[in-house]
Amino acid sequence: MTDRQHQLLVRGATFAAIGPSGDISGVRGSGSPDGLFVRDGRHLSRWQLTADGAAPEVLTPAGPPGGDKAGRTGAGEGEGVAHCVLVPRGGRLEPPAYTLFREQAVADGAFVETLRVVSNRAAPTTVRLALTVDADFTDQFELRADHRTYTKTGAVRSRSALEDGVRFGYRRGEWRSSTTVTAEPAPDAVEETGTGARRLVWALELAGHGTADLSLRVAARPHGAPGTPVPASPADAAAELAARTEEFTRDITLPAAWPGLAAACTRGLADLAVLQVPATGPDGERLNVPGAGVPWFLTLLGRDALLTSLFALPYRPGLAAATLPVLAATQATESTEDAVAQPGKIVHEVRHGELAHFGQVPFARYYGSVDATPLFLVLLGAYTDRTGDMATARRLEPHARAAVSWMLDHGGLTSRGYLVYRADRGGLANQNWKDSPGAICSADGSRPTGPVTAAGAQGYAYDALRRTAALARTVWDDPVYADLLEQAATDLRDRFQRDFWMADRAFPALALDGDGRHMDALASDAGHLLWSGLLDKEYGEVVGRRLLEPDFFSGWGVRTLAAGQAAYHPLSRHRGSVWPHDNALIALGLARYGLHDEARTVAHALVEAATASGHRLPEVLAGYAREAYPEPVPYPHACERESRSAAAPLALLTAVF
Secondary structure (H helix, E strand, O other), rough: OOOOEEEEEEEOOOOEEHHHOOOHHHHHHHOOEEEEOOEEEEEEEEOEEOOHHHHHHHHEEEEEOOOOOOOOOOOOOOEEEEEEEEEEEOOOOOOOOOEEEEEEEEEEEEEEEEEEEEEEEOOOOEEEEEEEEEEOEEEHHHOOOOOOOOOOOOOEEEEEEEEEEEEEEEEEEEEEEEEEEEEEOOOOEEEOOOOOOOEEEEEEOOOOOOOOEEEEEEEEOOOOOOOOOOOOOOOHHHHHHHHHHHHHHHOOOOOOHHHHHHHHHHHHHHHHHHHHEEOOOOOEEEEEEEEEOOEEEEOOOOHHHHHHHHHHOOOHHHHHHHHHHHHOOOOOOOOOOOOOEEEOOOOEEEEEOOHHOHHHHHHOOOOOOOOHHHHHHHHHHHHHHHHOOOOHHHHOOOHHHHHHHHHOOOOOOOOOOOOOOOOOOOOOOOOHHHHHHOOOOOOOOOOOOOOOOEEEHHHHHHHHHHHHHHHHHHHOOOOHHHHHHHHHHHHHHHHHHHOEEEEEOOOOEEEEOOOOEEEEOEEEEHHEEEHHHOOOHHHHHHHHHOOOOOOEEEEEOOOOEOOOOOOOOOOOOOOEOOOOHHHHHHHHHHHHHHHHHHHHHHHHHHHHHHHOEEEEEOOEOOOOOOOOOOOEEOOOOOOOOOHHHHHHHHHHHHHHO
């Protein structure tokens, strides 16, 4: 997540992380990038204000108007705008001669600021302002704290003074990016700094108790991105955002009897409205799909977009209507080793940055996911059932059949009986939702060897086969294919309960290793099997009740790994933390098996966690027990806003009402 001192401003594929004074300092190598980012590249790396030669003092740090109060539930007036109040540095005996009011916002490919200087004295005064600006065009992968470096042969940066500002350019081979900063009034001078940055300077004459305003506009143009208009002011940007959010959130009936859940749904819908990123469908049509999260994943991740769309399906089916064709358009058609691509496979991650463009990271289109492909089929079937939109099911029939073929052939269902994956040295070691190194393990923490068969993915495959069989029977008029898929689903269910069930623990294994041995950690993935319906009713009820026992249930949700095992760690990403989207799937699964009291227990825990943080669910929480720590403990590297977590309250609404 971003540093607690940073404020995030988000709009589509654009976000800015600014400091308490509204500045951007260009820090490298920390866990929290600051700057203006568009399509994986940093288009402002410095944005630092001085007044009369010194950095001003912060009276009110950058944040939404009125502060980030727990009562804020949606994107109302002023949402998406950061305000801060600054004064020149001085002593107790001399009150500040003037006050600086900064207002900042982002739009698609843009950053805008209004700076008002207010004189606090009766006599006229001159204020000398300077804004140091730079654009280093650094790829986000360079800013991660993994100490990697990337060669950029032939890269050239340029700076050009304009009458009303400065333009920064970057080129490397065919790659071209630019950032243009303009101001009104125009700066008195644009100075070189000796570092590549430029300093815009003004001498503002203020009458007694007078005011002066500066309007600053930044236009970011990443390589290959279309130009978009820059709003005239933060107020205009906020108005555009409010209109988009109001359109997305209106006309949804929320439970008046449970105001906490209603507030979490409202907050989540408002976040989903701004976390949508542009993408392209099979016929070149422009669509908006859920981006995974900020700051590191404001891009299309197949699994994340699919789960988000599934959670929102009863309330906002338009997300699924966009996600399905976009993923069809990026479906692999050939085998590519570096990208882990195989025909029919659904993409895991799409990146637009410089390093992906030149193949220095494998994520331009990366297919290292064992579960995005079955989830694509699950969403297609669920969307068709929910909306009755047969045209989409017919349009995507070739893509759905290719996805089934991938599961049966390359995925391993025919040859190994299950979906399997192998560690990718250049990408992800684990390719299910628990994708961190070491996430798939035994209770003692040991890792699997050879191909991995993750339990949760088998549930998705089972559901995918059944739902696609229904499409084949009712939409595609192919009963022979439907029979084939139904039999494959039945066989998978029988095999799974034979091979994965640990009788001595009355619980399914987290995974099988390459030799078919149980990875015997007790893990939350069992709840995904309830959601997909893979377990017999008797087994499902046992598993569902087990997930609510104290070693699993922290009071804020079900832990990814039950406490008390050697592998458990409350601050591990996937070995003991609590993920809202994981719990949303568990709640849906509990309801499916008739465990409604247990589903409500999970829902109450998540809603109370959301209430403690302004009704917004984070990506992930630490696994500490609520009885020991009465406030949710944040996980240190979580996305601050994440689409699956934003949609999780909607899944809870489905599960309990």
